[in-house]
Amino acid sequence: MGFSKLFIVLFILQAFLTMATTRSFAPKSNLFREYIGAEGNNIRFSDVPINHNVEFHYILAFAVDYTNSSYPLPTNGIFKKFWDTDNLSPFQVSSIKNQHGNVKVALSLGGDTVRGGQTCNFSVSSVDSWVSNAVSSLTEIIQEYNLDGIDIDYEHFHEDANTFAECIGKLVTTLKNNGVISLASIAPFEDDEVQRHYLALWKSYGHVIDYVNFQFYAYDKRTSVSQFIKYFQKQSKNYGGGSILASFTTEGHGGLSPKNGFFTACRRLKSQGKLGGIFVWSADDSKDSGFGYEKESQALLAKRH
Known part of the structure; x- marks a missing residue:
C-alpha cells in the first residue's frame, strides 16, 4: 500500500473513532x-390524547427516597411510590403501551416536596450505600410497572455537587x-x-443521559419569544451535545406560555434543527381544560417541516 493510500485509510479510521467517542445526539424533534400523577386527581394515561406520529413518553411523578409516613424522613436511596398508584397502576401501564406502540413510560425521582409540603432533599449516608439501595428499590418498582426509564428531578440538596453526580x-x-x-x-x-449539581452530573455522566427536560417554565412569566430562544441557546451550551426539550406548564404560571408565543419559539427552534422535543408539566393540571395544548404540541412535533 502506497503512502498516500495509507494516509487516507488512517484519516478515515481516525474520523470514525472520533465520531464513535464523541457524544452527539441528533435532536428527536x-x-x-x-409528567403525570403528582396531584392525585384521578388522572389516567388514557385521558391524555396521543398523536401516533410522535414519540410519546409519560413520566410518573414521583418516586421518592423518603418514608411514606405523615412525617416523611430520608431513607438513603430506598425509593417508594408517591404518585397516584390507584389510577396509574402496572395494569394501566401495560394497557396504554399495548394500545399505542409509540408510548414509553418513565419514572421521575425526587421532585420539589413530599407529603405535607416538606422539602424533598437529596440526602445520602454514603455514595455506595445510596447507590446500592437505589438500584435495588428502583429495579423492583421499574420491573413491577414495566417502565422504560428514569428522570432525575431533585431540586433541593443536602449533599455537594460531586456527591450528587x-x-x-x-x-x-x-x-x-x-x-x-x-x-x-x-x-x-x-x-x-440546582445548576451546580446538574452540571457536575452532566460533566461526568452526560454520556448516559438521553434527554434534558429543562424547566423553562421556572423563568419569569413575562418571558418573550426572543428571551425564550436566548434561554434555550444558553442551556444548549450548558448541556452541550444533549437533546434539550422546550417546556411549558399548565399550572398557569411561569415561563413562556402557549398563549404568549411558546409554539412560535418552538417552530423557530425546530426549523433550525435545535429542538429536542417538548415536555409539559403536567397532565394532572391539563385534565380540566381538555388537553388542547398537548394536542397542539404534538401536532407541531409531528409536522415534518
Whole structure:
C-alpha cells in the first residue's frame, strides 16, 4: 500500500473513532413528554390524547427516597411510590403501551416536596450505600410497572455537587448496564444550586443521559419569544451535545406560555434543527381544560417541516 493510500485509510479510521467517542445526539424533534400523577386527581394515561406520529413518553411523578409516613424522613436511596398508584397502576401501564406502540413510560425521582409540603432533599449516608439501595428499590418498582426509564428531578440538596453526580451517575449507569432501563433524563432549571449539581452530573455522566427536560417554565412569566430562544441557546451550551426539550406548564404560571408565543419559539427552534422535543408539566393540571395544548404540541412535533 502506497503512502498516500495509507494516509487516507488512517484519516478515515481516525474520523470514525472520533465520531464513535464523541457524544452527539441528533435532536428527536418529534419527542413529546408529559409528567403525570403528582396531584392525585384521578388522572389516567388514557385521558391524555396521543398523536401516533410522535414519540410519546409519560413520566410518573414521583418516586421518592423518603418514608411514606405523615412525617416523611430520608431513607438513603430506598425509593417508594408517591404518585397516584390507584389510577396509574402496572395494569394501566401495560394497557396504554399495548394500545399505542409509540408510548414509553418513565419514572421521575425526587421532585420539589413530599407529603405535607416538606422539602424533598437529596440526602445520602454514603455514595455506595445510596447507590446500592437505589438500584435495588428502583429495579423492583421499574420491573413491577414495566417502565422504560428514569428522570432525575431533585431540586433541593443536602449533599455537594460531586456527591450528587456520583450517586446519580452510577445509578443510571448501573440500571442501563443491567438492562433495567433504556433511557434517562434530567430536569434542571435556572438556579445556582440546582445548576451546580446538574452540571457536575452532566460533566461526568452526560454520556448516559438521553434527554434534558429543562424547566423553562421556572423563568419569569413575562418571558418573550426572543428571551425564550436566548434561554434555550444558553442551556444548549450548558448541556452541550444533549437533546434539550422546550417546556411549558399548565399550572398557569411561569415561563413562556402557549398563549404568549411558546409554539412560535418552538417552530423557530425546530426549523433550525435545535429542538429536542417538548415536555409539559403536567397532565394532572391539563385534565380540566381538555388537553388542547398537548394536542397542539404534538401536532407541531409531528409536522415534518
